[in-house]
Amino acid sequence: MTIPERGTVQQPTDSAREDAVDTKWGIREGIGLSLVSIFGLLLLVVGLMLAPGLAAAASTVAITVGLLAFAVALVVVGRWSWNGR
Secondary structure, eight states: OOOOOOOOOOOOOHHHHHHHHHHHHHHHHHHHHHHHHHHHHHHHHHHHHHTTTSSOOSOHHHHHHHHHHHHHHHHHHHHHHHTTO
16 A cells, blocks of 8 residues: 655744744633632632631631641642743
């Protein structure tokens, strides 16, 4: 079986490379923004429920440490996204 001869392989143009870089940046920015928004609101809701005692916490210290760790993780994801600029 013979393989039909194909034409020359076209290399990506400069504008195609720029579009790929812009697309990657947009995806990274969108992921970071969505994660920060979702988990930031979740952190806010849990914090506001704990403040007046609507959610009973087994250990206030454990909940506080957990919320602080969650906030630090939120900041790390935000910095990851914003450093992509």
